[in-house]
Structures are given as C-alpha cells and as structure tokens.
Amino acid sequence: MTLSPITIFRARRILTMNPARPEATHVAVRDGRILGAGPLEELAGWGNYTLDERFADKVLMPGFVEGHSHAAEGTFWRYTYLGRFDRMDPEGKVWKGAESIEDVVTRLQEAERTLASPTEVLAGWGLDPIYYGDRRVVRADFDRVSTTRAIGVMHASGHIFNVNTRALELAGLLRPGVNHPGIPLGPDGLPTGELKGPEAMTIVGAHVGFDREALANDEEGLKRFAKLCVRQGVTTATDLANLLPDDAVSMMARVTGEASFPVRIVSFRRFQALTPEQVVDIAVKLKAKSTDRLRLGAIKLFVDGSIQGFSARLRWPGYYNGAPNGLWYTPPEAISGLYKLALQKGVLVHSHTNGDQATEMALDCLEGALLDQPARDHRFTLQHCQLADAAQFRRMARLGMCANLFPNHHFYWGDQHYETTVGPERAMRMNACATALASGVPLAIHSDAPVTPLGPIFTAWCAVNRLTASGRTLGTSEAISVADALRTITLGAAWTLRLDGEVGSIECGKRADFAVLEDDPLEIAPDKLKDVRIWGTVQGGRPFPANGV
Amino acid sequence: MSGEVSGARPGGRLPVTVIGGYLGTGKTTLVNRLLRAADGRRLAVLVNDFGATPIDRDLIVSSSGDTLEISGGCVCCSYGSDLMDTLMTLPEQRPDIERVVLETSGVALPGMVASAVTLLPAYRIDGIVVMADVETVRTMADDAYLDDTITRQLAAADLVIANRCDLVNETSLQETLAWLATQSPAARILPATRAEIAPDLLLGLRDGAAPRRSATLTTPGAPDAASLYDSLELDVPETVDITELGRRLSAPGTGVLRAKGILNHAALHVVGRRFEIDAAPAGAKSGRLVVIGLRSRLDRRAVEQAVQPSLSTSLRSD
Ligand SMILES: [Zn+2]
Numbered sequence: 061m062t063l064s065p066i067t068i069f070r071a072r073r074i075l076t077m078n079p080a081r082p083e084a085t086h087v088a089v090r091d092g093r094i095l096g097a098g099p100l101e102e103l104a105g106w107g108n109y110t111l112d113e114r115f116a117d118k119v120l121m122p123g124f125v126e127g128h129s130h131a132a133e134g135t136f137w138r139y140t141y142l143g144r145f146d147r148m149d150p151e152g153k154v155w156k157g158a159e160s161i162e163d164v165v166t167r168l169q170e171a172e173r174t175l176a177s178p179t180e181v182l183a184g185w186g187l188d189p190i191y192y193g194d195r196r197v198v199r200a201d202f203d204r205v206s207t208t209r210a211i212g213v214m215h216a217s218g219h220i221f222n223v224n225t226r227a228l229e230l231a232g233l234l235r236p237g238v239n240h241p242g243i244p245l246g247p248d249g250l251p252t253g254e255l256k257g258p259e260a261m262t263i264v265g266a267h268v269g270f271d272r273e274a275l276a277n278d279e280e281g282l283k284r285f286a287k288l289c290v291r292q293g294v295t296t297a298t299d300l301a302n303l304l305p306d307d308a309v310s311m312m313a314r315v316t317g318e319a320s321f322p323v324r325i326v327s328f329r330r331f332q333a334l335t336p337e338q339v340v341d342i343a344v345k346l347k348a349k350s351t352d353r354l355r356l357g358a359i360k361l362f363v364d365g366s367i368q369g370f371s372a373r374l375r376w377p378g379y380y381n382g383a384p385n386g387l388w389y390t391p392p393e394a395i396s397g398l399y400k401l402a403l404q405k406g407v408l409v410h411s412h413t414n415g416d417q418a419t420e421m422a423l424d425c426l427e428g429a430l431l432d433q434p435a436r437d438h439r440f441t442l443q444h445c446q447l448a449d450a451a452q453f454r455r456m457a458r459l460g461m462c463a464n465l466f467p468n469h470h471f472y473w474g475d476q477h478y479e480t481t482v483g484p485e486r487a488m489r490m491n492a493c494a495t496a497l498a499s500g501v502p503l504a505i506h507s508d509a510p511v512t513p514l515g516p517i518f519t520a521w522c523a524v525n526r527l528t529a530s531g532r533t534l535g536t537s538e539a540i541s542v543a544d545a546l547r548t549i550t551l552g553a554a555w556t557l558r559l560d561g562e563v564g565s566i567e568c569g570k571r572a573d574f575a576v577l578e579d580d581p582l583e584i585a586p587d588k589l590k591d592v593r594i595w596g597t598v599q600g601g602r603p604f605p606a607n608g609v
Numbered sequence: 610m611s612g613e614v615s616g617a618r619p620g621g622r623l624p625v626t627v628i629g630g631y632l633g634t635g636k637t638t639l640v641n642r643l644l645r646a647a648d649g650r651r652l653a654v655l656v657n658d659f660g661a662t663p664i665d666r667d668l669i670v671s672s673s674g675d676t677l678e679i680s681g682g683c684v685c686c687s688y689g690s691d692l693m694d695t696l697m698t699l700p701e702q703r704p705d706i707e708r709v710v711l712e713t714s715g716v717a718l719p720g721m722v723a724s725a726v727t728l729l730p731a732y733r734i735d736g737i738v739v740m741a742d743v744e745t746v747r748t749m750a751d752d753a754y755l756d757d758t759i760t761r762q763l764a765a766a767d768l769v770i771a772n773r774c775d776l777v778n779e780t781s782l783q784e785t786l787a788w789l790a791t792q793s794p795a796a797r798i799l800p801a802t803r804a805e806i807a808p809d810l811l812l813g814l815r816d817g818a819a820p821r822r823s824a825t826l827t828t829p830g831a832p833d834a835a836s837l838y839d840s841l842e843l844d845v846p847e848t849v850d851i852t853e854l855g856r857r858l859s860a861p862g863t864g865v866l867r868a869k870g871i872l873n874h875a876a877l878h879v880v881g882r883r884f885e886i887d888a889a890p891a892g893a894k895s896g897r898l899v900v901i902g903l904r905s906r907l908d909r910r911a912v913e914q915a916v917q918p919s920l921s922t923s924l925r926s927d
C-alpha cells in the first residue's frame with residue numbers, strides 16, 4: 061500500500077487550541093488531515109515529507125468557524141454597498157463607509173451612471189440612517205438619483221427598505237390611504253419611501269431586485285461568500301436558515317464539491333410551514349446528502365424577532381421606550397414538539413432567540429422535552445440570545461444548551477440599545493460572554509453576516525473590548541480575554557455544530573484547516589486585535605491565499 | 610380549470626376573510642366547514658401550514674407542492690412565511706378565485722396580517738374573525754408567554770367565534786362571553802359549538818340572491834342550529850347614502866353579523882362592526898339589502914330604520 065505524500069508546514073508560531081500542546085512550529089498534513097503538530101523531528105517520524113516553508117513568517121491557528129452567518133452575504137455584493145463603515149468585498153476591495161445621507165445619494169448616483177437601460181433597477185444594501193441623526197431617508201433623496209428606474213436600498217438590519225417614488229409606483233403603493241404601521245406617510249398623505257417589516261418589504265422587494273427566487277439559489281453568491289471566508293480566515297461557515305429546496309441542495313453540493321472550493325458550508329434547514337414530524341424527516345434525509353464540504357441535517361428555528369425592530373419578546377419590564385412587546389414566530393407547542401422529536405432522532409436544533417422572554421420559553425420547552433426524551437449530548441444552541449441574564453445562563457448550562465452570542469451587534473447597535481430599546485442596565489449585560497463562560501455554557505460568537513461583516517477576528521475584538529460605534533465601553537464585566545475569544549471562534553463554534561471532533565483545533569486526526577495570519581493575535585494589544593492581518597487559509601490541506609481567490 | 614373569468618371578480622378586489630386564534634380553538638374545523646359549504650363559490654384558502662391544518666381527505670382532489678385542489682373549484686395553499694408572495698401571485702395563477710380565506714398561525718396577530726393584506730390593491734379585507742375556545746381562553750390570556758398575544762388577537766376581531774360552548778356550563782359560558790366582550794369591544798361575539806357557523810357569515814352573501822338556506826346550518830347532527838340565525842331581505846331606496854347605511858348597520862346594538870347591499874353601482878359589505886364599500890358586480894340588482902344576525906340579537910326595527918333615507922332621530926344604540 062502506498063501512502064499519500066506528506067507535507068510539513070513550518071510556521072512562525074502555531075496556536076493549536078490543543079491544551080496538551082498549545083503551541084508548535086510545524087504541522088504535518090496527509091490526505092487533507094493533520095498527522096500532528098510539534099517539532100520537525102517528531103513529525104519526521106511519519107515518513108518521507110515535503111517541507112513547505114511558505115508560512116515560515118506566519119502564525120497558524122485552527123481555521124475559524126463562523127457559527128452564524130448566511131451565504132446571502134455573497135449575494136448582497138451584487139448590490140451597491142451603502143453602509144456607514146468600511147467593508148471589504150469578496151474581491152478584496154474596501155468600500156468606504158458613507159458618512160451622510162448626501163454621501164449615500166452620491167454613491168447611488170455613481171452606480172446609476174454605470175447602468176445602460178433607463179429602466180434597469182438599482183439596488184443597494186447596508187444603509188443605517190441611525191448614524192446620520194434624526195432625519196429619515198425619504199423617497200425624494202433617491203428621486204435625485206433617478207425617477208425612471210426603481211431604486212431600493214435594504215438597511216443593515218435587514219428589516220427596512222428605503223425606495224424611490226418609481227419603486228412605490230410599481231408596487232402600487234404610491235396612493236393615499238395606505239394604512240400600515242410599517243409604512244410612514246408624509247405630509248402629502250403618501251408613503252415617504254420607508255418600508256418596515258417583512259410584508260411591506262416583500263411588496264417592493266421584487267421591483268427593486270431583491271426577489272426571493274434570485275436570492276434562494278445563487279451560485280455566484282455562494283462562490284463570492286467563499287471568497288469572503290478565505291479573506292477572513294474562515295474554513296467552516298454556517299448558512300443558518302435556508303429552505304434547502306432540492307435544486308438549491310444540488311447546486312450547493314456541486315459548487316462546494318469543486319476542487320477549488322475553499323470552505324465547509326454547514327447549512328441549516330429552516331423550520332416553517334411544516335410539522336415537527338415533517339421537518340425532522342426532511343433533516344434526516346438531508347443529512348444523508350452531506351459531503352465533507354456541505355454539511356446538512358440540522359434545523360434552525362425562529363422563536364422571536366429582533367430587538368432593534370421591537371419584534372423581540374422581552375420579559376418584564378419590556379422595552380425602555382415603552383414599545384409594546386414583540387412577536388412570537390413559532391407557537392410553544394411547535395417548539396416543544398420539535399425539540400422532543402429532534403432529541404429522539406439525534407437531529408441538531410439551533411433556535412433564534414433575541415429577547416430574554418424568548419430565551420426563557422426556549423429553555424422551558426427544552427427542559428420539558430428532556431424530561432420526556434433524555435439526551436446527554438444534544439448541543440442545542442440558542443442563537444443571538446442577546447438579552448439572557450445570569451440565571452438563564454446557569455439554566456442553559458444545566459440543560460446542556462450552548463449559546464452563540466452576537467458581540468458585533470454590541471458594536472453596531474449597542475448605543476441604540478443603551479438609549480432606546482432596552483436601556484442602560486440591560487444594554488450592559490447584552491451578549492454576556494463572560495457570564496456564559498463562567499456558568500459553563502459552551503460558547504460561540506458570530507457576525508450574522510450579512511447583517512454585520514463576516515470576520516471572526518473582528519467578532520473576537522468586539523467580545524474582548526465591548527466598544528460601541530460611538531466609542532462607549534458597554535458592560536466591561538462581560539468582556540472576555542483574547543485567549544477565550546480565540547477559543548470561541550474555533551473550538552467553541554465547532555462544538556455547537558457537533559464538529560469539534562473534526563475541526564476547531566490543530567491536532568492529530570483533525571482536518572487540516574488553518575487560518576493563516578500575518579500578525580500574532582496573542583502578541584498584538586487586545587484593543588488592536590481587529591487589526592490582525594490575514595494571509596488566507598488552508599482548508600483540507602489546500603492553501604488559499606486571500607490575494608489569489 | 611377555471612370557469613367564466615369575466616364577472617368572476619366584480620369590483621376588482623378580492624374579499625379576504627382573516628381567521629385568527631390560538632392553536633386548538635377550532636380554526637381547522639372551521640376551514641373544513643367553509644370548504645364544504647363553499648357551494649360553488651371558488652375559495653382560495655391560505656393556511657400557514659398543511660401539517661397543523663389538515664384539510665379533510667375527502668375534500669382533496671389532488672395535490673402538488675404547496676397547493677391542494679379542493680372539490681368544487683376551491684384551492685388551498687400553504688404560505689409559510691411567504692404570505693405576501695402567495696397573495697401577489699394568486700390572482701394571476703387562479704383568476705377564477707372569488708374569495709380568500711386566510712388562516713393565520715396560532716401566534717400571529719390577525720390585525721397586523723389584515724393591515725399587510727390591505728397593501729395589495731387586488732384585495733380588500735372582508736372581515737377579521739378570531740376563534741376563541743371558551744373553555745381555555747381566559748387561562749391562555751393569563752399565560753406568562755401568550756397573554757398579550759391572545760388579547761391582541763381578540764382586540765383586532767370584527768367577529769369573535771366563542772367556540773366549544775358545549776364544554777362549559779352556562780354560568781361559566783356567560784362569564785366568558787362577558788369577558789370576551791371586554792377584550793373585543795369592537796366585535797360581535799358569536800357562541801358556537803364545533804365551529805358550526807352559518808357559512809354565509811364568513812363567505813359573504815350572494816349578490817341579488819334571496820337569503821339562501823345555507824344562511825341556516827345544514828350540518829347534520831345540529832338540528833337546532835338553524836333556529837339560531839335570522840335573515841332579512843329589504844328594499845333600499847336609491848336616495849339612501851350607502852356609507853351612512855354601512856355605519857348604521859355596523860353600529861353597536863343592531864345585532865347585524867353580516868349584511869350585503871347593492872345601491873347605485875356600489876356594494877356594501879358588513880361583517881360585525883366593520884363595513885367596506887366596493888364596486889357592485891356587473892348586472893347585480895340595485896336597491897336590495899340582505900342581513901343576517903343571531904335570532905336572539907338581531908334588532909329588526911333598527912335594520913328597518915337603517916334603510917330609511919332621511920332619518921331625523923338617531924338609531925337606538927347601546
Ligand atoms: Zn441570522
């Protein structure tokens with residue numbers, strides 16, 4: 061029997077996340093998997109090898125695992141980026157943040173000039189007017205760009221559209237008498253061009269280039285998403301909440317199977333419009349279609365909405381500004397039923413809870429389900445789980461539940477939470493990473509890309525520093541150490557996906573997935589962690605330089 | 610597949626009946642009843658999911674994907690989170706459809722769903738019906754998680770169907786009905802058992818047709834139900850203002866559950882305390898009004914006065 065060739069990579073430093081050997085200088089790879097990390101003399105014992113020196117001045121870490129992202133980030137880059145902050149596109153170009161509404165309009169005008177036909181739609185994304193003071197964006201702003209073509213811009217939150225007059229006209233909404241809480245009216249009695257909430261957004265979406273068909277099965281989008289992953293050191297990324305129709309599954313299997321595809325995609329089936337029996341059955345069948353780079357068979361469930369959209373379910377005393385409580389997206393009976401059946405069939409379930417009442421209900425449902433269907437190692441995870449308090453984290457630990465918190469949100473919207481949605485005290489406890497770890501809750505942290513930019517190093521920086529966009533340090537007692545943060549973006553996230561036996565650390569038997577860094581995250585000052593430069597990745601033993609994707 | 614399209618959608622806008630209420634209140638039973646009683650009306654029934662809302666097997670002609678063909682030319686679609694998408698494509702895909710019954714999920718707020726439907730010019734809201742289980746509704750309204758969901762559902766209703774009346778004693782029933790009246794101040798409350806409701810109340814009264822026998826119940830095994838409802842048919846002078854007529858019929862105290870009148874090319878639809886005015890169907894006989902109410906509650910005198918052109922004294926209201 062002839063064995064495949066061995067490559068030994070030499071690096072400046074290898075941070076393994078293996079406590080038995082936390083650091084090494086060499087890592088040996090065969091067949092896309094790790095033979096071992098250690099000194100060259102030890103690794104040479106595996107037999108003939110090729111020494112690869114390309115990382116001699118780089119730092120290797122286990123490939124980052126993004127436990128909550130959406131491949132839609134790749135799709136969104138076909139639209140014009142209009143966010144407040146600089147953001148890197150899949151090709152590596154950094155788009156400057158727009159500093160004012162005027163700036164947003166200018167960028168749209170520039171994009172408009174590149175369009176040939178006068179009726180072609182113009183779409184943008186990432187708009188966040190909270191950074192521009194009290195003035196709302198209105199259709200007159202975008203009418204300065206064009207009155208002949210429909211223009212639609214999705215807000216960074218993903219919950220609001222701003223459109224021009226032409227788009228309203230096409231959607232049949234440029235009329236008096238519109239009576240909907242998500243559609244403000246101007247002094248003329250006509251909609252101002254702001255459309256809040258999924259229903260209002262759906263009506264204009266199709267007229268401004270955000271049609272569901274295009275978003276559901278986007279091959280180019282998936283490839284662009286993979287490029288972003290390489291640029292951020294990510295070798296395993298979730299696509300959290302996909303309806304996974306057959307044609308999308310075959311497209312994803314084909315694309316991820318291409319020899320040059322650089323990421324492992326973990327795609328969750330969204331629970332909606334089905335009974336627990338049906339969705340668990342689908343999950344079990346999907347699981348059988350999994351490949352190394354396309355993992356299927358887990359379920360994502362929505363318990364409530366979002367805090368900044370006031371659709372999250374909060375416990376007493378509710379929203380700081382007195383807004384009525386949010387919405388339940390799934391009835392408790394359905395959640396309990398799904399948990400029980402999924403425990404029985406060994407299917408992984410991640411549940412979106414933002415408000416603390418939603419978290420409480422998910423915990424109640426799981427506690428009941430576990431009484432009926434004891435399971436020792438389920439890894440059920442609360443996604444976002446932003447407002448959970450200490451008692452809830454203790455309960456999560458007792459029930460074996462994991463948390464995937466959202467430190468990026470803290471940076472982008474922490475000020476809004478402090479001032480408007482939940483008030484200062486609860487804003488300080490949001491995304492309580494330190495409490496989670498102290499309580500023994502297995503922890504991951506995430507970007508929810510495209511809501512915030514994909515980038516586990518930036519997410520780790522957010523968890524370590526807890527700064528908001530305005531420079532406020534919000535909840536220092538919940539800050540975690542750099543070492544803990546690095547662990548959550550590797551082994552921590554891998555644990556929540558039941559992949560910790562395969563990825564998340566650099567040790568014998570695991571996948572040869574590495575994040576290749578120019579700077580050492582343990583040497584750089586913690587407040588500069590986000591500035592760590594990334595060379596690219598190694599995935600399954602295959603090097604992917606960011607400047608070559 | 611479709612019959613004569615022209616005239617199938619008089620006035621252009623499809624009436625939508627929104628049916629809300631928590632799980633287990635009888636929405637499924639009601640939807641199946643409406644499909645059985647469709648009686649030639651081509652309904653599109655939109656349900657959140659097929660799993661929780663099984664359509665009786667004997668009603669299903671065929672199924673494909675998210676759509677079930679129902680005997681009698683009706684169709685049932687599951688919309689999941691894509692309600693607006695489903696509504697936007699429906700008129701094109703099924704031009705034969707005359708009316709939409711929209712069953713919301715157990716935790717949805719039917720008032721919000723209705724306000725979303727009004728964003729689509731192809732539709733008008735005919736009425737918001739909320740089902741309540743008289744045995745459990747007050748407990749549910751005290752539940753730590755569901756309290757405000759239940760009360761917000763009820764508050765949006767035009768008609769509340771107080772279902773499962775056979776499961777509680779008279780004292781408890783009266784208490785619950787009184788409580789429902791405080792939660793749904795703008796609604797008419799309709800006691801029922803096994804969701805037995807005159808289909809015309811929810812499916813609309815036929816244009817120019819005399820009150821049909823289906824205004825009473827045809828359900829076997831419920832022989833007394835027929836005596837529950839009363840219907841009136843009246844001539845309306847051309848000089849009556851149709852908006853004023855709507856206001857009078859939907860006022861508190863008239864006991865009108867559903868009314869339809871055609872006057873000067875306009876059609877008036879009353880459901881409980883809501884009324885809507887729409888273009889009249891081509892060829893409909895003008896000057897006619899049909900009214901249905903609970904026999905014990907319908908105030909005939911108030912209805913007769915409502916159709917008088919100049920009314921110097923205001924209607925009795927309580
Ligand atoms: Zn998400």
